[in-house]
Amino acid sequence: MTQAAVVGFAQSPCRVRQDATTSGVEMLVPIFAEVFRATGLAKADIGFWCSGSSDYLAGRAFSFVQAVDAIGAVPPAMESHVEMDGAWALYEAWVKILTGEAEIALAYGFGKSSGAPLRRVLALQLDPYLVAPLWPDSVSIAALQARLGLEAGRWTEKDMAEVAARSRSAALANPQAQVSGDIAAEELLGRPYVAEPLRAHDCAPVGDGAAVVIMASERRAAQLCARPAWITGFAHRIDSGSLGARDLLAVPSAAAAARAAGADKGRAVEVAELHAPFTHQEIMLRGPLGLGDGVAVNPSGGALCGNPMFAAGLARIGTAAQAIMSGRAGRALGHATSGPALQQNLVCVMEGR
Amino acid sequence: MGHPSPAPLRAPLDIEFDYTRSLGPVLSRFMTALADRRILGARGADGRVHAPPFEYDPVSSEPAGELTEVGPEGTVLSWSWMPEPLAGQPLTEPFAWALIRLDGADTAMLHAVDAGSAAAMRTGLRVRPRWAASRVGSIRDIACFEPSGATPPAAHEPDTLQGAPAAHEPDTQDRASAGMTVTPVRLHYEHTASPGESAYLRGLAEGRLVGQRCGVCGQVYIPPRGTCPADGVPMAEDVELPDTGTVTTFCVVNVGYPGQRVTPPYVAAAVLLDGADIAFQHLILGCDTSEVRMGMRVRAVWKPPEERGTTGAISHFAPTGEPDAPYESYAGQL
Numbered sequence: 001m002t003q004a005a006v007v008g009f010a011q012s013p014c015r016v017r018q019d020a021t022t023s024g025v026e027m028l029v030p031i032f033a034e035v036f037r038a039t040g041l042a043k044a045d046i047g048f049w050c051s052g053s054s055d056y057l058a059g060r061a062f063s064f065v066q067a068v069d070a071i072g073a074v075p076p077a078m079e080s081h082v083e084m085d086g087a088w089a090l091y092e093a094w095v096k097i098l099t100g101e102a103e104i105a106l107a108y109g110f111g112k113s114s115g116a117p118l119r120r121v122l123a124l125q126l127d128p129y130l131v132a133p134l135w136p137d138s139v140s141i142a143a144l145q146a147r148l149g150l151e152a153g154r155w156t157e158k159d160m161a162e163v164a165a166r167s168r169s170a171a172l173a174n175p176q177a178q179v180s181g182d183i184a185a186e187e188l189l190g191r192p193y194v195a196e197p198l199r200a201h202d203c204a205p206v207g208d209g210a211a212v213v214i215m216a217s218e219r220r221a222a223q224l225c226a227r228p229a230w231i232t233g234f235a236h237r238i239d240s241g242s243l244g245a246r247d248l249l250a251v252p253s254a255a256a257a258a259r260a261a262g263a264d265k266g267r268a269v270e271v272a273e274l275h276a277p278f279t280h281q282e283i284m285l286r287g288p289l290g291l292g293d294g295v296a297v298n299p300s301g302g303a304l305c306g307n308p309m310f311a312a313g314l315a316r317i318g319t320a321a322q323a324i325m326s327g328r329a330g331r332a333l334g335h336a337t338s339g340p341a342l343q344q345n346l347v348c349v350m351e352g353r
Numbered sequence: 354m355g356h357p358s359p360a361p362l363r364a365p366l367d368i369e370f371d372y373t374r375s376l377g378p379v380l381s382r383f384m385t386a387l388a389d390r391r392i393l394g395a396r397g398a399d400g401r402v403h404a405p406p407f408e409y410d411p412v413s414s415e416p417a418g419e420l421t422e423v424g425p426e427g428t429v430l431s432w433s434w435m436p437e438p439l440a441g442q443p444l445t446e447p448f449a450w451a452l453i454r455l456d457g458a459d460t461a462m463l464h465a466v467d468a469g470s471a472a473a474m475r476t477g478l479r480v481r482p483r484w485a486a487s488r489v490g491s492i493r494d495i496a497c498f499e500p501s502g503a504t505p506p507a508a509h510e511p512d513t514l515q516g517a518p519a520a521h522e523p524d525t526q527d528r529a530s531a532g533m534t535v536t537p538v539r540l541h542y543e544h545t546a547s548p549g550e551s552a553y554l555r556g557l558a559e560g561r562l563v564g565q566r567c568g569v570c571g572q573v574y575i576p577p578r579g580t581c582p583a584d585g586v587p588m589a590e591d592v593e594l595p596d597t598g599t600v601t602t603f604c605v606v607n608v609g610y611p612g613q614r615v616t617p618p619y620v621a622a623a624v625l626l627d628g629a630d631i632a633f634q635h636l637i638l639g640c641d642t643s644e645v646r647m648g649m650r651v652r653a654v655w656k657p658p659e660e661r662g663t664t665g666a667i668s669h670f671a672p673t674g675e676p677d678a679p680y681e682s683y684a685g686q687l
Contacts, residue, residue: 019361021547025580029587043585059366059542069578072585116542120439124538128372129380130405130492131463133536135441140450143433144463151431151476196434196471240411244452244461245403248431 004097005221005228006325006350008041008214009318010034014178014207014306016114022058023066024110027210032070032108035212039224043072046214047102049079050093052086052109053310056121067110078102085109086211086314087275087336087346093215094234103217104224110210111309118206118309125339127241138340139203143195145248145341146280150197152249157197160279161185164201164304167282171301178207178306201304204277209308211315229321229332229350233261236336236346243340254335254345255288261347263333264290269349271296271329273316275336277303284342289335299323313337317348324352361551362663366542373535377408379417381532384490386422392482392495394423394458404458405492424455426501427462429478434471441539443497449474453498465497473500491534549577552591554663560655562594564629572630596653598626598670599678601686605642620645624670625683632686639671648677 010031020026036042049071053064064081071077082088086109093105119137126132149155162185171180188201214224221228237253237260240246263269272295276282282297282304291297298304300319303312313336320334331351338344376384379395383406386393395406395417404423409416432451438444443465451474452461467483468474480498488494546554549565553576556563564575568589572581575594580587603622606615620642623632637645639654651670655661 018363018545019548021545021550022542023547025578026547029580029585032585056540059368059540059544069580069582070585072581072583074583112545115544116540117439120441121540123441128374128536129376129534133492133534134443134464135439136450136463137439137442140433140435141463144431144450144452147431147433147476193434193436195436198433242403242407242411242460243463244405244454245407245411 002098002100002218003230004094004215004217005225005230006213006318006321007216007221007225007228008035008039009212009322009325010038011176011211011311011315011318012209012308013176014205014209014308016206017112017208020112020208022060022063022112022115023069024053024112024210025067025070027110027208028067028070028108028212031210031212035106035214039214041104041214041224043077045104046106047078048093048096048105049077050089050105050107051079051081052084052089052107052314053081053111054083056124057111057113057115057309059116085275085310085312085336085338086213087317087334087348088236088313088338090213090215090314090317090348091234091236091346094231097215097217103220105215106212107215107314108210108212109311109314111311112208113206113307113309114208122340131243139195139198141243141340142203142278142281143198146202146278147197148249149280149284154249155280155283157189158185159283160202161188161199163279163282164188167298167301167304168201170299171305174300174305176209176306177301178205180301180305198278202279204303204307204312205305207306207308209306209311209315211308211311211318213314213318213321225325227325227327227352229324230353231348231350232266233263233347233349235260236344238339238344241339241343248341249284251284251288251342251345254285254342254347257345257347258289261349263347263349267331267351269295269331269333271299271320271323271332273300273302273320273332273334274298275303275313275316277307277312277337279304281337281342285335289333289347291333313346320348321350324350327352359551359555361548362546362554364544364546364664366544368540368542369538371535371537373533375533379406379408379420382420384494384534387492387494388488388490390425390484390488390494391422392424392455393420394455395420401459402457403460404455405462421457423457424482426479426481427453427455427458427498429466429474429476429480430454430461431476432466432474432478434474443493448497451480451498453480464495467497467499547577547579549579549588553577556593557666558661558663560658560661560666562596562626562653564592564594564626566590566592573628574631575626575629575633592628594626594628596626596655596667597673598624598629598651599683600637600645600647600649600651601625601632601683602647603637603645605645618642622651622670623686624651625686635667636669637671638669644672646677648680648683650675650678
């Protein structure tokens, strides 16, 4: 079986955009052009396209079909879609390459998170019988999880603020970030709660954006990229959808995905890009993903500094791949999450050769 | 875009739909019991009682075992504070979300607690359900929970479930069951039109038809799409088109439907404007439906200037009386 490597990545700036429609086209066209320039590829070279987006975010049915305008699908392209973050679209692309159905695949994710109140829209991903009818919002559910950890002594509000301060400081070097700055944790702790025990800095900002990753087979990767990010493991797992029946302080699906992706095997991971939309979730994920103190976590600032829905997870993998393609890391881990309170987790482990 | 554009047009879009879902056997009994002000849990393969119950055990995948009554009181395991409740949530005044383990259960239920203030909330707080006055077999039959020591608001029905709950007694009564649950969904969006769509809509309000041409393939799209769907590149230029065109194909609408603005029978047609490479749909009025044919030449009938706007300016298309366009001139559109 062939292997696959990430050979290109681009993402749009994460912003609340007044000029972008929910079709994603305005955000996708420039980053497709950017990733084609970097790899020397053209649309005709792409054997498989796969997108991740959401009709609930767009407010209409089959919204992903309009995004195909950004591809320019004449002659017809082999194209697929997941109603998930683009990281899961990348997983489908990876399978297409491993099974020999495509040599070069492009995955993209996009979301205009600001089109409707995001906290309400995300209530529709919950159990439709017992939970969604109450409209519990995404921030409140994360807050229930954060309090469990606070009261169990797993972390403090100061630990959470320090994650935010470190992320914002790191994001100063990331022009795509929506939030960045040098601010001390102590100052953040003086600010009001938005959903006690969460303050604004504990929650990812609401922003619009898109991301694209190009992946190639063993035969093609080295022609397209001086230092491809070879995928050594890629897996995703899910925990129960019942919030009250699972241990919200354990993330068995993240641990299982990391194990299945071989994160604990071979060379040590040097850089990890985690899709943690809330500060306490970054703290929660380190253990299950096997990330020790020596790992650089979210050197981009992570999702806390820019979380375009349905693109942010793919952007984490692309950013981790970039660390390898640029020579800054030998082995990197990209993570994506979906669902409430880290219900679903995906891990992609990559290395340079 | 080849010229600076004013800000794109924006408009609100309110979407409303009711999800009507059929219930499995366990949730059906659970919802039926709620309407009767009782809360049921399901015993899993490991002996744990799940409340709310499951149809299939999340660990063993086995069907639910016996259903037992739990609560109605319970204990708060975790909570968060909602200072500004969002539309649709159980309470309109500030409240707490909480994971509540009902007495006799081993898992937690997510619901709202009407505690009055965050200072009154704590993990370990004892709470009891406040039942909705009207109960239909829904999780919303529990209006919210409230601290057990609180005086029940006078406006609510007295709680007839007195004293200790009949925990772990099998629910053996045969009842009419709630087979369906209806969840209304109301979402408010603020939609943005693309720059090309905005130019088109603003043009309509001025009585002009503005399309866009692709710089690669040369095709002219109206309404504009911003990006050429064939080439995936931004459109090169705006193109103003005449308000005359050709019917490429059509159908006669004979069926009425809610919200219909024209009385059937009438014709909905694909109209290819002169100079455009894609047809758009519009009404053909001003002649008998039997006269409409493929190739018929038509012209836009504009609303009076004072009625034109960015949401509509053309009333319909009507025959021009010119000779029909030759088939070859629109065959590529079919």
